[in-house]
Amino acid sequence: MHADSVNKTSSLQERLGRNWIAIFIVLLVVLFSVSARAFFSVDTAQLIFFNGTEVFLLAIAELFVIITGGIDLSVGFVMGFSTVVSSKLIVMFAGMGLSPLASILAGSIVMMIIGLLPGLVNGWLVAYLRVPAFIATFSMLGVTHGISELMTQGIPTKNLPSLAGIIGNGSFLYIAPNGALSFFARPQVARGQTVIAILPNMVVFAFAFILLFAFILGKMKFGRHLYAIGGNIDAAIRSGINVKRDLIKAYVISSFFATLAGLSYVMKYITGKPDAGANMLLEAIAAVVIGGASMAGGSGTVGRTILGALVIAILETGLRIIGMQTFMTYILVGAILILAVIIDQVFPNRNR
Amino acid sequence: MKKRYSAVLAILLILLTVVPAFGQTKKQLTFLFMPGVQDPFYTTMEKGVRAKAKELGVNIIVAEYPKAWGPEYQVPILQAYAQRGGFDGLLIAPTSVDALKAPLKAIYDKGIEIITVDTFLGDGDYSKPNTDYNFPLSYIGSDNELGGKMIAEHLAKLVGEKGKVFCEATNPDVSSVAGRVKGFTEGVAEFPNMKLVGVEWCLDVQQKAQEQTLAALQRDKDIVGIFGTNVFSAQGANQAVVNAGLVGAIKIASWDATITNIDNLKKGVVDLVLAQKPAEMGSLGVEWLYKYLTQKVQVPKKVIPGFEFFTKDNVNDPKMQQYIYQ
Numbered sequence: 001m002h003a004d005s006v007n008k009t010s011s012l013q014e015r016l017g018r019n020w021i022a023i024f025i026v027l028l029v030v031l032f033s034v035s036a037r038a039f040f041s042v043d044t045a046q047l048i049f050f051n052g053t054e055v056f057l058l059a060i061a062e063l064f065v066i067i068t069g070g071i072d073l074s075v076g077f078v079m080g081f082s083t084v085v086s087s088k089l090i091v092m093f094a095g096m097g098l099s100p101l102a103s104i105l106a107g108s109i110v111m112m113i114i115g116l117l118p119g120l121v122n123g124w125l126v127a128y129l130r131v132p133a134f135i136a137t138f139s140m141l142g143v144t145h146g147i148s149e150l151m152t153q154g155i156p157t158k159n160l161p162s163l164a165g166i167i168g169n170g171s172f173l174y175i176a177p178n179g180a181l182s183f184f185a186r187p188q189v190a191r192g193q194t195v196i197a198i199l200p201n202m203v204v205f206a207f208a209f210i211l212l213f214a215f216i217l218g219k220m221k222f223g224r225h226l227y228a229i230g231g232n233i234d235a236a237i238r239s240g241i242n243v244k245r246d247l248i249k250a251y252v253i254s255s256f257f258a259t260l261a262g263l264s265y266v267m268k269y270i271t272g273k274p275d276a277g278a279n280m281l282l283e284a285i286a287a288v289v290i291g292g293a294s295m296a297g298g299s300g301t302v303g304r305t306i307l308g309a310l311v312i313a314i315l316e317t318g319l320r321i322i323g324m325q326t327f328m329t330y331i332l333v334g335a336i337l338i339l340a341v342i343i344d345q346v347f348p349n350r351n352r
Numbered sequence: 353m354k355k356r357y358s359a360v361l362a363i364l365l366i367l368l369t370v371v372p373a374f375g376q377t378k379k380q381l382t383f384l385f386m387p388g389v390q391d392p393f394y395t396t397m398e399k400g401v402r403a404k405a406k407e408l409g410v411n412i413i414v415a416e417y418p419k420a421w422g423p424e425y426q427v428p429i430l431q432a433y434a435q436r437g438g439f440d441g442l443l444i445a446p447t448s449v450d451a452l453k454a455p456l457k458a459i460y461d462k463g464i465e466i467i468t469v470d471t472f473l474g475d476g477d478y479s480k481p482n483t484d485y486n487f488p489l490s491y492i493g494s495d496n497e498l499g500g501k502m503i504a505e506h507l508a509k510l511v512g513e514k515g516k517v518f519c520e521a522t523n524p525d526v527s528s529v530a531g532r533v534k535g536f537t538e539g540v541a542e543f544p545n546m547k548l549v550g551v552e553w554c555l556d557v558q559q560k561a562q563e564q565t566l567a568a569l570q571r572d573k574d575i576v577g578i579f580g581t582n583v584f585s586a587q588g589a590n591q592a593v594v595n596a597g598l599v600g601a602i603k604i605a606s607w608d609a610t611i612t613n614i615d616n617l618k619k620g621v622v623d624l625v626l627a628q629k630p631a632e633m634g635s636l637g638v639e640w641l642y643k644y645l646t647q648k649v650q651v652p653k654k655v656i657p658g659f660e661f662f663t664k665d666n667v668n669d670p671k672m673q674q675y676i677y678q
Contacts, residue, residue: 038436047435051428154555155525158450162484169454192463269423269451276424320432325416 017347021290021307024336028314035322042196044321046171050200052313053268054079054261054277057206058284059291059309060213060302061257064250066288067217069230069297070126070133072251074140075258075284078118079277081144082262086111087157087272090164100161108263115259116252118144123248137251148274156273160266168267171197172204202264209260213253214302226250230297283312286333290340311336381440382411383641385634386430388445388471390417392610392677393630397469400631401443404638412638413439423451434459441641443634445470449527453485460487467641467651469493469633471528479653489644492636492655494628496531499659500579503532503605504539506624506661507577510603514545515576518568520585522556532581532607549575554585561588562595569596579605580622583612590621609662609676617667625662627675632657 016023033040049056058075065072090107094100118140125136175196176187189195217223225246228236237243258277265276291308293300315329385401387394398414405412415433418425426447433439434455442459446452446468453473460466466488472478474485476493507517517540521533533551540548549572554561561584569575569592578593580586586606593602599620606613609627616622636655643649660675 036436038438041435044435047431051431154523158525160450162450162453165450165454169458186461191461195461265424269427269448271423271448271451273422317428317432317435320416320429321436323436326429 014347017343020343021292021304021311021340025307025310025314028311028318032314032318032322039318039321042198044317046197046200046203048310048313048317049203051317052309053202053206053264055280055283055287055312056210056306056309057257057261057264058277058280059287059305060210061254061261062284063288063291063293063300063302063305064213064217064226064253064257065133065137066285066293066295067226067230067297067300068247068250069233070247070250071137071285071295072122072254072258073134073137073281074118074122074144075254075261076277076279076281077141077145077148077274078115078255078258079262079265079280080272080274081118081148082111082115082259083265083272083276084148084151084157084274085114085272086263087160087266088151090161090266091157091159094159094161100163103161104164104167104267111263112256112259115256115262117255118258119252119255120248122255123251126251127244127247145274152272152274156271158271160270162270164267165270167201168264168270170201172199172201173197202267206260206264209257210302210306213257217302222246222249227298230299232298283333284309286337287312290333290336292340292344294344308340380409380411381642381645382413382438383441383443383638384413384415384433384439386415386426386433386442386444387417388426388447389421390419393470393608393628394445396677397445397630397634400634401638402634403631404635408638408642410638410642418447421447423448427451427455430455430459434462434464440464440645442466443469443637443641446473447471449474457484457487465489465641465644467492467637469637470630476527477653489651490640490653490655492633492640492657494528494633494659495656496528497535497538498656499607499626499628500532500535500537501539502535502659502661503579503607503624503626504536504542506626506663507579507603507605508540508543508546510623510663511546511576513543516547516549516572516574517577517579518549518565518572518575518589519551519579519581520561520565520589521551521553521581522585524553529581536579554588556582556584558584558588558591561585562591563588565589565592566596569593569598575602577603577605581607583608583610586613586622587616590616609660611676611678614662614667614676617662617664620664623663627660627662627677629657629659629675630677631674 061075062072086107089110090103093103093106122136122140125131126133170184174182174186176189177193180187186195225241228241229243229246261277266272287309288300288305290311291300291304312333315332316326319326319328385398402412416429418429442464456466467490468488470493472491474483476491478486478488478491480486519533519536522529524530537548540546550568552564554564565588578589580589586604590604593599603623605624606622607626609625613625617625640651644651666672
């Protein structure tokens, strides 16, 4: 508090520097809203979060590992692996006579446990065998991709219960034109009447986990250990942190979030395929960097990573709504990445 | 500082809810065309859509072409355009029989009429009651089984209606491909002196098609005809024929009049090419949507445009050029 008053002259500049992403997002929203009337609505806001769900989850997966100074190249194909295994499990459970809901729940829960395995192996390789994270996770990318391909033989999973799609594309709350509320099921109204849908199920699902792990990273001892490991691993060891165990945990969390992204995909698209997350890895890493984390480790927060992912999600959906080709997104994300790194050098420690 | 941001956020949220979207006054119909993937088939279809729309005075919005085949590419694009709104009818080639049901139903519920072109929802039969996919007005696309059968008939003519034939297919999961193979099998069976000695699936990998065809040629050295169900399977099959030194002795048929396939025909890589009519599908789609929205005409639940066949003899015919996808 006192330090603030001492630096008053530079405080405005610093504030701008530290929070440029939030400002940038507001500017984007204003710009898109001016360009296209339809952009400025609750539905668009929800659509952006809905379309971005998988990238949000993968960005958090990446964040936990990047904080420790590592990287996880396997998240995209662990996600694909998750779509394949969970969808096959759900079909199998349904075939055994379980109800659609029970099959979906059982398949998802079993997958969440299986999904810890790639991370366990990654973490063990990095922490105990000192395999560079880049190599260890790159190998895991190949292994999970290969297993998924073997399981599908080129045929995406089919015959999932249609309830999956109802959950994946549904919302938590619906408001009918007459003001009646209903949960999880869209009320039957005359065609052409507007039903307001609030909180897509998959967004609620993703953010339940994201908030939980934001708490773990920001408020718990384990979170502080991760920053310590990324900041200076030798100092972390000397101060008595069980570095190996915590590293393994970080990779397991990463793989867990990639698994969640896979589950979200299965619910939305009612299928599973090996390359479901193939093109999302770089978006996830970009989100973390735009969010201000250093690739050298030791910094980054869940909140800012979500803002970073939100920039990408707003660009993708926003450009489409204003009728521009989303190939522009690639260029803009590239430019913003560089901008993020430069701003971080001008205003160090904007995180933590 | 945090308070200030929450204040900004609060103002933004209030604005989001307060500012209403004004409905436009409609004078002219507008249709959205949502292609399946960036490829010549759909760009040809777009030409048909635009031509018919111009004739009828309909506005056309063409959605961004998905860069790969799959609902995860197509659905976000579709939803963004739906959010933007401003169209009364939708022509779409769904990239999944299941995954597009929910997003399309949501658009239908807004009061927008839908016709699926080239591909369909569920099993493509929208006349069945009590399904979760009977809401589109119509499916306009090829009858793949019939096409496969016609390929068999044309190939039979090329080989003198006798001998062994082989089929190099792509993917048993894709309904259109499965239909082509089924039709081909039935078509061959109608010629007593012809025999289908095998069907292989190369999963769209040309190298695999080549290996599988080569293996088939070793088993049955007297194969006289091969049907490759798409560009890659036909090209792989041809390479195997070249490597086995059997050029000229084996006739190869392929599906879709892409520039590649037509060039291959001119070069002698393939001998027969079936052309679907994507432009006609697009044109019919616009026409039926227009008729339904302006005159409430009953739309047939299924509309099947025919095929054209290219051979060495007619490939340079000026009348045939309109059927090449470009």
